[in-house]
Amino acid sequence: MKQLSIQIIYTLLLISLFFGCKKEESTNIVMPPNAGSLAFKSSVASVVLTSANDAVQVATFSFKAANFGASVIPTYSLEFDVPADTVGANAWANAVIVKLTAGTFEKAYLGADFNSLLANQLLLPTGVISTVVVRLKAEVTQNTGTASTIKPIYSSLTMTVNPYKATIEYPALMVKGGNSWKTPTARTNGFVLTSAKFNSKYEGYLNLPNADGYGGDAFQLVSTKDASKVYGWGGTSTTMSLTGGNLYLTPAPAYMKVNADVDALTITYTPVKFFISGDDNAWSTSSTPLIYNAATGKWVAANVSLTAGKTFVFTCNGGYDISYKVDANGALVYAGAPTWGGINIPVTKTGIFTVTLDLSAGDGNYTYSIK
Numbered sequence: 001m002k003q004l005s006i007q008i009i010y011t012l013l014l015i016s017l018f019f020g021c022k023k024e025e026s027t028n029i030v031m032p033p034n035a036g037s038l039a040f041k042s043s044v045a046s047v048v049l050t051s052a053n054d055a056v057q058v059a060t061f062s063f064k065a066a067n068f069g070a071s072v073i074p075t076y077s078l079e080f081d082v083p084a085d086t087v088g089a090n091a092w093a094n095a096v097i098v099k100l101t102a103g104t105f106e107k108a109y110l111g112a113d114f115n116s117l118l119a120n121q122l123l124l125p126t127g128v129i130s131t132v133v134v135r136l137k138a139e140v141t142q143n144t145g146t147a148s149t150i151k152p153i154y155s156s157l158t159m160t161v162n163p164y165k166a167t168i169e170y171p172a173l174m175v176k177g178g179n180s181w182k183t184p185t186a187r188t189n190g191f192v193l194t195s196a197k198f199n200s201k202y203e204g205y206l207n208l209p210n211a212d213g214y215g216g217d218a219f220q221l222v223s224t225k226d227a228s229k230v231y232g233w234g235g236t237s238t239t240m241s242l243t244g245g246n247l248y249l250t251p252a253p254a255y256m257k258v259n260a261d262v263d264a265l266t267i268t269y270t271p272v273k274f275f276i277s278g279d280d281n282a283w284s285t286s287s288t289p290l291i292y293n294a295a296t297g298k299w300v301a302a303n304v305s306l307t308a309g310k311t312f313v314f315t316c317n318g319g320y321d322i323s324y325k326v327d328a329n330g331a332l333v334y335a336g337a338p339t340w341g342g343i344n345i346p347v348t349k350t351g352i353f354t355v356t357l358d359l360s361a362g363d364g365n366y367t368y369s370i371k
Contacts, residue, residue, distance in 0.1 A: 033138075033153060039064045040136045040155035048162040049118070053111035059159075062106035066138035066153055076100045078107055079135040080122055083158070086133050095135070096121045112166075119163040120364070121197050125329050126165040133158050170194040170364050171225050173202050173260060178218030178246035181210050187224060190297040193260055194362030200263035203363035205272070207294060209253040216250035221260060231262065240265045255292055257322060272322060274299050274357055278312025278344070285315045290357055297360035304355050306370070311344035314357055314368070324357070324366065332366045 043060040066074045081095040096117060100107055109117070124130045139152035175191040177183035183191055193204035208217035221240070223229040233244030240247065240260065249256055249269055257270040276288040290299035306312070313335065316322035325335040325342025335342035345368070356369045 033066050033068065035153060035155040037064065038066060038136060038138065038153065038155045040157060042134065042157055042159055044159065046160040047114070049111050049115040049164050051164065051166065054115070056111050057108050058111045058114055060106055060108040061134060061136070063136055063155070065105060068140060068150065072140050072150075073102075074138045075102065075141050076105075076139075077137045079137060080117060081133050081135070082122070082124070083131055083133055086135075086156075092135070114161075115163045115166060116168070116198065118161055119165065120168060123327075124161065124163055125327075126163050129160050129162045131158055131160050168364070170196055170362065171198060171202075171223075172362060173221035173223055173231065173262075175206060175208075176220045176222050176230070177210075177212075178220060179212050181212045181218065183219070189360040189362075192362045193221065193258055194364055196362075196364030200261050202260045202262065204258055205255065205359040206249065206258050207253075207255045207292065207297070208249050209294065213246055213248045213252075216248045216252035216254075218246035218248055220246060223262070229262075231260070231265075231267075234265055234267075238266055238268055240267050270322070272316050275315050275318075276301055276304060276312050276355060277315040278306075278347075279310035280305055280307055280312065280347075285318045285320075290314075290355070297358070299357040299359070301355045304353050306347045306349070306351065306353055306355075308347055308350045310347045312347065313344055324368075332368050334366075 040063040047058050061078060068074065077100060078098045079092060079095040081092055085094050086092055118124045119126050133156055135154055135156040137152050137154055140150040172187060173193045174187055175183050193202035195202045210217050212218050221231040229242060231240040231242060233247055234241040237250065254271045257272050260267040274290045275285055277283050277285050281287050288301060288304060290301040292299050314324040321337045323336045324332050326345050327333045333342050353370050358367045
């Protein structure tokens with residue numbers, strides 16, 4: 001009888017331990033929440049932006065914390081995109097992503113900041129109403145840097161916006177001449193690379209006319225956001241650092257398309273010559289060259305025959321890999337690889353014209369004229 005009682009007690013202990021372990025294990029099971037539990041919302045369904053509300057809070061996006069059923073801390077971001085880009089194989093590929101500070105469950109925008117996001121980063125047309133989709137992403141990230149196996153949770157909303165065209169001074173990297181070569185100390189067209197999307201990527205066209213360095217022009221790039229950040233030689237012709245000496249644009253003298261990434265610390269140079277290619281010259285990529293004017297920093301083609309109703313494109317180096325067209329608002333935009341976007345530039349009058357291409361003010365400020 002005593003032996004039987006001991007066996008019963010052991011059995012009860014085992015059962016208790018089993019259920020105790022199951023209970024403890026269940027507290028560590030990840031149970032992703034449904035999108036509705038995030039209660040993602042916007043303070044407004046529609047907003048019209050003007051210079052008058054630049055300093056006014058115009059929209060606030062808020063949500064509840066995501067409960068994944070385990071002791072994990074999610075991270076959050078907002079993604080802004082146009083409806084057409086939210087479907088298909090490459091859905092949300094061009095979204096503007098705003099990462100939120102840990103522990104915050106809302107994001108408020110002043111008019112100037114929201115207008116910049118819509119007009120400069122998302123590239124919405126200004127002065128007209130557009131629909132945007134805003135998506136909240138809640139995800140579990142790993143401190144190892146590897147991708148989590150837990151799928152993110154999304155919640156979306158739509159709103160209408162009407163951004164305005166503002167005069168924008170983009171962040172820039174200013175050219176500082178190396179060795180004996182002197183460059184302007186103030187921000188000057190022809191000596192800047194700009195970040196049109198306010199990120200780490202800067203672009204511009206430079207005509208550095210001096211063979212004043214090892215294999216080319218010696219120079220450095222000074223940030224307008226933080227003058228203490230001066231980018232120089234990174235060990236190779238395509239890398240930069242904050243502690244190196246001069247960069248060398250090779251070959252020089254030359255007119256170059258220059259792209260720099262201050263996060264990746266990379267820089268590339270492409271020598272360029274521009275041409276007009278269109279209906280009026282059978283889309284030749286070499287017969288109608290533009291000539292660079294070093295005094296004005298512009299490319300000019302005089303005595304160009306154009307016909308009303310026809311179109312043309314600014315091409316480069318005998319092809320379309322670097323080319324410029326216009327957007328729906330008539331603004332000059334990059335149309336080359338890999339995006340291949342834009343609309344052919346329309347000709348509105350028949351006659352003999354001077355066509356000018358101005359790339360001196362950096363990315364986001366490229367312009368053209370037909371006179």
